[in-house]
Every structure is written in C-alpha cells, then in structure tokens.
Amino acid sequence: MGSFISGISLTCFGASYAVAWALEWALFWRRDVRQILILGFVLAGWLAHTLYLGYRVVEYSASPLASSFDWCLVAAWLLIGAYLYLTCYFPQAALGLYMLPLDLALVAAATFADPEPFAIGPASRMWGAVHGISLLIGTLAVMVGFVAGLMYLLQAHRLKRKLPSQSGVRMPSLEWLEKVNSRVIILSALMVGIGFVAGIILNTIASGPSGELPWSDPVIWSSALMFAWLSVAATFNAVYRPSRRGRKVAYLTVASFGFLVVALAVLLLVNTEHGGQKHRAPATASHTRAAGPDGGRS
Amino acid sequence: MKLQMIGCSHHHSSVAVRERLAFGPGQVGPALDGLRQRFPRIEAVLLSTCNRVEIYTAVEDPELGPSHEEVVQFMADFHRLPMYEIFDELFERTGEDAVRHLFTVAASLDSMVVGEPQILAQVKQAYAMAKDRQSVGPLTHGIFQTAVRVAKRVATETTLHQRRVSIPSVAVGDFARQIFQRFDDKNILVIGAGEMGEETLRYLQSEGAHDVTVINRNFQRAEALAERWQGRAQTWEKLPEELTRADLVISTTGAGEPVVTLEAYKQIEAARYQRPLFILDLALPRDFEPAIGDRLGVYLYSIDDLQAACQKNLQRRDQELPAAIHIVEQETNRFMADLHHRATAPIIRRLKEGWQQPKEDELRRLFNKLPELDDKARAEIGQAFDRLVNKLLHPPLESLRSEAEKGPPHGLLEALKRLFQLKD
Numbered sequence: 202m203g204s205f206i207s208g209i210s211l212t213c214f215g216a217s218y219a220v221a222w223a224l225e226w227a228l229f230w231r232r233d234v235r236q237i238l239i240l241g242f243v244l245a246g247w248l249a250h251t252l253y254l255g256y257r258v259v260e261y262s263a264s265p266l267a268s269s270f271d272w273c274l275v276a277a278w279l280l281i282g283a284y285l286y287l288t289c290y291f292p293q294a295a296l297g298l299y300m301l302p303l304d305l306a307l308v309a310a311a312t313f314a315d316p317e318p319f320a321i322g323p324a325s326r327m328w329g330a331v332h333g334i335s336l337l338i339g340t341l342a343v344m345v346g347f348v349a350g351l352m353y354l355l356q357a358h359r360l361k362r363k364l365p366s367q368s369g370v371r372m373p374s375l376e377w378l379e380k381v382n383s384r385v386i387i388l389s390a391l392m393v394g395i396g397f398v399a400g401i402i403l404n405t406i407a408s409g410p411s412g413e414l415p416w417s418d419p420v421i422w423s424s425a426l427m428f429a430w431l432s433v434a435a436t437f438n439a440v441y442r443p444s445r446r447g448r449k450v451a452y453l454t455v456a457s458f459g460f461l462v463v464a465l466a467v468l469l470l471v472n473t474e475h476g477g478q479k480h481r482a483p484a485t486a487s488h489t490r491a492a493g494p495d496g497g498r499s
Numbered sequence: 500m501k502l503q504m505i506g507c508s509h510h511h512s513s514v515a516v517r518e519r520l521a522f523g524p525g526q527v528g529p530a531l532d533g534l535r536q537r538f539p540r541i542e543a544v545l546l547s548t549c550n551r552v553e554i555y556t557a558v559e560d561p562e563l564g565p566s567h568e569e570v571v572q573f574m575a576d577f578h579r580l581p582m583y584e585i586f587d588e589l590f591e592r593t594g595e596d597a598v599r600h601l602f603t604v605a606a607s608l609d610s611m612v613v614g615e616p617q618i619l620a621q622v623k624q625a626y627a628m629a630k631d632r633q634s635v636g637p638l639t640h641g642i643f644q645t646a647v648r649v650a651k652r653v654a655t656e657t658t659l660h661q662r663r664v665s666i667p668s669v670a671v672g673d674f675a676r677q678i679f680q681r682f683d684d685k686n687i688l689v690i691g692a693g694e695m696g697e698e699t700l701r702y703l704q705s706e707g708a709h710d711v712t713v714i715n716r717n718f719q720r721a722e723a724l725a726e727r728w729q730g731r732a733q734t735w736e737k738l739p740e741e742l743t744r745a746d747l748v749i750s751t752t753g754a755g756e757p758v759v760t761l762e763a764y765k766q767i768e769a770a771r772y773q774r775p776l777f778i779l780d781l782a783l784p785r786d787f788e789p790a791i792g793d794r795l796g797v798y799l800y801s802i803d804d805l806q807a808a809c810q811k812n813l814q815r816r817d818q819e820l821p822a823a824i825h826i827v828e829q830e831t832n833r834f835m836a837d838l839h840h841r842a843t844a845p846i847i848r849r850l851k852e853g854w855q856q857p858k859e860d861e862l863r864r865l866f867n868k869l870p871e872l873d874d875k876a877r878a879e880i881g882q883a884f885d886r887l888v889n890k891l892l893h894p895p896l897e898s899l900r901s902e903a904e905k906g907p908p909h910g911l912l913e914a915l916k917r918l919f920q921l922k923d
Contacts, residue, residue, distance in 0.1 A: 232658075360674065360678060360798050361792075361798065363804040364808075365669070365674075365808045365811055366673065373680070374676065374677055374679055374680045375677065375679075375775060376678065376679045376775070377680040379775075380680075446772060446774060446775070447773050447775065447796045449773070
C-alpha cells in the first residue's frame with residue numbers, strides 16, 4: 202500500500218483533472234453521462250491528490266504549507282473541494298469549465314515551485330502558519346471570485362443578447378454570482394492583509410531587532426501591490442454602492458486575479474529571499490514528481 | 500390475446516367533441532366498472548385528459564374482447580349520445596400499434612405541446628385508478644408499467660422535456676431564473692392587465708414570488724388584478740416610484756406609444772443603484788423604449804425576443820424527436836417480443852413435461868438393473884439425464900425465442916405441437 206501511495210505523482214491527479222476538463226467541453230455527449238464521468242475523474246484525482254499530500258505529511262513530515270510546492274498543491278486541493286461543493290449546489294452548471302483550468306494551473310505551478318521547506322525557527326512557527334493559511338485562503342477567494350466574475354460577465358453578455366442558455370454550459374444566476382463576487386472581495390482583502398502583516402512579523406523575527414525589511418524583494422513588493430489593490434477594491438466596494446452591483450464588482454474580482462497571477466509568478470519564477478532561503482525557482486522541473494521528501498526531485 | 504385502444508385526441512377531434520366524450524375524475528371509476536360489467540373477462544384502463552380520451556382494453560382470449568363497435572357503443576351509452584355522432588371521431592389502435600401509441604403518449608411525443616410533462620402524471624393516474632377498480636391484469640400491468648419506464652427513458656436520454664416553448668415559461672424559466680436566484684424577496688411590478696401577464700405571474704408565483712404590485716390607468720382593474728394575485732394596486736402616477744422599487748417588470752398595456760421612455764428611465768436610474776432590472780415587455784406596440792435595454796443592469800425582453808427564444812427551443816426539440824421516437828420504437832419491439840414469448844409459455848411447459856416422464860421411466864429402469872449403485876452415483880446419473888434433456892430442448896426453445904422477436908410464432912408452435920404430439 203505504501204509503495205502504491207509513494208508512486209502517486211502530480212501527473213496522476215493532474216491528468217485526472219485534465220480529462221475532467223476535456224469532458225466539460227465534450228458538449229456532443231449527453232449531459233448526465235458527461236456529469237458522471239466528470240465527477241468520477243475529479244473524485245479519482247482528488248483521492249490521489251489527498252493520498253499524495255497525506256503521504257508527504259506522514260512519511261516526510263512535510264507540513265501542508267511547509268514549502269511553495271506544498272502550498273500550491275494544498276491550494277489546488279482546496280479549490281477542487283470548493284468545486285465539488287459548488288457542483289452539489291449547482292448540478293446543472295458547468296463550473297468545471299472555469300474552475301478546473303485554475304486548478305491545473307496550480308498543479309502546474311507546483312512543478313515549478315521549490316519543495317525545500319521554508320526556514321522557520323520555533324519562535325516564528327505560529328506566525329508562519331498564520332502567514333501561510335491566510336494567504337492560502339486569500340488566494341482561493343481571489344480564484345473563486347475570478348471564476349464568479351468571469352461567469353457573471355459571460356452570463357450578463359448572454360442575457361443582454363437574449364440568447365437561451367445551452368444545456369451543457371449553464372451557469373448560476375447573476376444574483377448569486379454577484380453575491381459571491383461581492384463577498385470574496387472583502388474576504389480576499391482581509392486574508393491577504395493578515396497574511397501580509399504576518400509575513401512582515403516573520404521577517405522582523407528572522408532579521409532581529411536591528412534588521413530591515415527587504416522591501417526590494419520581488420515577492421514582498423508584488424504581494425504589497427496585490428494587497429493594495431484588494432484594499433482599494435474592498436473600500437470602493439464598501440463606499441460606492443453601485444460598485445457592489447453587476448459588472449463593476451465582476452471587473453474588480455477579475456482584475457484582482459491579474460494581481461494574484463503576478464504575485465504567484467514572481468514567487469515561483471523570480472530570484473527571491475522569500476521563506477528565509479536564497480534560491481532561484483527551477484526553470485525546468487520534473488512533471489512527474491512522486492510524493493518524496495522533496496516532491497520526488499531526488 | 501387481444502390488445503386495443505379506442506379513443507379520440509386533439510389530432511383529429513375538436514375541443515367540442517373531446518368535451519362531450521371526456522370522463523371527469525368522478526366518472527372514470529364508474530366507467531371502468533360499467534365496462535367490466537359489460538365485458539367481464541377484459542382488462543381496461545381509461546385515460547381522459549383535456550387533449551385525449553382513450554380506452555385501453557386487453558384480453559387473453561380474443562373472442563371474449565369487445566369489438567370496436569362495442570367500445571364505441573359503451574362510450575355513447577355512458578355519455579348518453581347517439582352512437583352515429585361519435586363513431587367517426589374515434590380511432591382504433593390494436594396490438595403492437597396500441598403499445599406504440601401508449602408509449603408515444605406517455606413520453607409526451609403525441610401531446611399538443613411535445614415534451615410537456617403533465618401527460619406522464621395523467622397516464623400514471625389513469626393506471627392507478629384502474630388498479631383501484633381492479634380492472635387491470637397482467638397485460639395492462641405490463642404495458643402501463645413499461646410506458647412509464649419508456650417516458651422516463653425519453654426524459655433522461657433526450658433533452659426534449661428541457662425545452663420550454665411557451666412565452667411565459669421561457670421568460671421565467673430560461674431568463675428570469677438566470678438573473679435571479681430567488682423570487683420570494685423580489686418586487687414584481689405588473690403594468691397593464693394583459694392575459695399573458697397573468698400567465699407569467701402564475702409561473703413567477705410557482706417560483707416563490709409574492710410581492711406583486713399592479714399599476715393600470717384604470718385603478719379598479721388594477722385593484723381587481725391585485726386582489727386575484729394577493730398583491731397591491733397603485734395609481735398610474737406612482738409608476739416612476741414603483742419602477743425604482745421593482746426587480747422584475749411585466750408590462751402588457753394596450754398603449755399606442757411607450758409608457759416608459761428612455762428619458763423617463765434615466766430619471767429613476769440613479770435611485771436604483773444599478774440594481775438588475777428584468778423587464779418583460781409583452782405589449783404590442785412596446786411599452787418600454789428599446790434603448791432602455793442598453794442601460795447598465797437592465798435586461799429588456801420584448802415579445803419578439805421571447806418568441807425567437809421559443810422558436811429556437813422548438814427547433815432544438817424537433818432535433819431531439821428522432822432520438823425519442825427511436826427509444827419508443829426500441830421499447831415497443833422489446834415489449835412485443837416479451838409478449839409473444841410469454842404466449843409460448845404453455846407449449847414450453849408441456850414440452851418439458853412431455854420429456855420429464857420418459858426420463859424418469861428410463862432412470863427407474865436403469866436403477867432397477869443396477870442395484871449396486873450408491874446414492875452418489877444415482878445422483879450423478881440423474882443429473883446427466885437432466886443435462887441431456889435440457890440440451891435436447893435447447894434448440895427448439897431457442898428457435899421459439901428468436902421467432903417470438905419477429906412476431907407471434909404461430910407456425911412454430913403448431914409444428915411443435917404436431918411433432919411432439921402436445922395436446923391443448
């Protein structure tokens with residue numbers, strides 16, 4: 202059993218999600234058959250994904266948010282959880298069409314991410330957890346907001362053009378999408394804010410009382426930029442009432458995703474001292490990492 | 500066996516005729532009892548809806564079943580009508596055609612609005628009523644239970660039932676539900692008192708809408724409509740205020756020019772804070788200036804837009820028809836093959852019994868000659884004989900089964916009877 206689980210790689214669940222996404226596009230098939238197959242592939246992938254993360258925790262004490270690599274995979278795992286929950290809520294909606302590519306992007310990002318654990322001392326362990334969890338929730342909120350915003354814009358466009366919905370690519374109502382958009386803006390601003398402040402505290406602990414914050418670090422300034430944007434968007438949302446309505450709130454969440462992509466790209470691809478280690482993220486990494494201590498790199 | 504359906508439907512008979520022949524909810528039971536009194540050996544089910552009146556009868560012995568004329572006479576007597584007045588209005592389907600007809604009806608392929616879901620419930624109700632009156636038997640049980648299954652198969656394997664084709668149902672089901680998640684907290688504004696507006700309100704109420712405001716130039720008419728829908732009436736002057744408050748507007752006035760111009764809408768627009776507004780302009784000429792539909796958060800649908808959506812749905816529904824007909828055809832063939840095969844059961848039983856006796860005689864003789872055989876050996880030999888009989892019977896039984904798929908295997912049954920000297 203152990204050897205079976207240790208053999209699970211990113212390709213296993215990544216491929217399951219990719220097949221499920223391809224099935225979302227197979228509109229010529231009957232919706233009910235397609236739905237069963239899609240759910241089957243997603244659940245199979247999610248099971249493999251869970252075993253992969255569990256194996257890393259149990260066998261290598263790689264706590265779920267210990268490295269950029271694990272962080273990306275936990276985010277992808279939670280996003281699938283959100284997808285499954287929303288699919289139960291809206292069985293007719295083709296949510297996978299929009300959510301699964303984001304998940305695949307996170308799995309792909311994990312192959313570029315560094316599996317080396319962040320260097321965190323016992324004193325900063327608590328702040329490290331707050332930092333990691335808050336940014337994780339903030340990231341997921343921005344992603345869900347992006348999907349909801351995109352769906353809102355497509356749905357509004359369709360309804361303005363008075364086109365009946367196609368049975369294979371239905372979407373939730375504008376009202377629901379608007380509500381989700383409005384809420385995730387507040388949630389993401391709050392969580393990214395907490396994560397950012399926790400990150401500053403971590404840096405202060407790591408560099409000692411005389412140390413300076415590395416503001417020039419690309420991860421820090423890109424995160425600060427994202428936090429600034431989310432704060433502006435949340436304030437705009439709270440103060441200007443029409444911004445909570447319709448396309449405006451959708452544009453805000455879609456733009457927030459742009460900032461998130463920049464922040465993640467910087468984290469994964471640019472020279473950085475983030476996490477207390479000087480490293481360059483690998484340009485080419487194996488796409489078939491098994492659940493070894495370093496994500497199967499060895 | 501004889502299976503037949505005699506009745507009338509919207510295809511051939513006018514509403515006036517269907518009304519005269521219809522059996523009300525309180526009449527179906529007595530009608531079934533009356534039919535069974537007249538023809539005690541038959542099974543019968545009576546399906547009576549606003550679009551069709553159909554009597555299904557089935558009997559094992561064709562001689563004991565009623566003829567076409569006798570069923571028509573029964574209907575004429577029940578409704579106290581002269582037989583000649585209704586005779587030409589009623590059509591007949593027998594055997595396989597009757598089965599196919601019921602499957603087509605239950606799957607809503609024969610309905611006035613193809614794909615409408617009520618007919619299946621009505622078929623189930625007719626079957627349940629016949630069961631209550633104990634007028635069903637093995638044949639009608641089989642055919643009606645299969646009809647329900649066929650209808651469900653058509654509903655799940657095609658999208659025929661998902662396509663709405665009436666303007667109010669498309670307005671609410673295809674568009675309003677895509678804008679609003681729920682209707683119980685929405686303000687519905689009805690401008691005018693058109694019939695289609697009421698029909699749309701009916702759909703909205705079934706979705707949970709209850710806050711209805713009616714505005715009409717004639718306040719008494721507004722009050723009357725508001726009372727019917729448990730809403731509130733407002734005077735015409737309150738239109739801008741109510742429009743500001745509204746989430747969904749149904750407009751059906753008979754005005755010769757728009758009752759809400761773009762300029763008038765712009766004046767209330769700021770107070771709405773870009774809250775989505777779904778406007779169903781069901782009036783001709785239109786009540787809302789079309790340019791209002793370009794404003795932020797406004798979804799303005801005219802009757803032409805909805806008609807176009809209905810037309811598209813109809814086309815898509817038509818594309819699904821061949822698949823639905825194929826299912827009906829497949830299930831009819833399967834049902835008929837089962838039915839024919841079931842008819843061969845007595846011959847098969849007699850054939851097996853005919854081989855059983857010689858087998859037992861031969862076994863007894865053998866065991867008498869070989870008394871040293873123990874129980875185990877005897878059991879082995881008995882099983883070998885059983886296998887031999889089964890193997891010898893397999894080819895004729897298989898031929899019977901495959902012949903039954905093509906139709907009643909009368910010729911083969913006759914041949915078997917003569918070859919194996921099977922007596923009735």
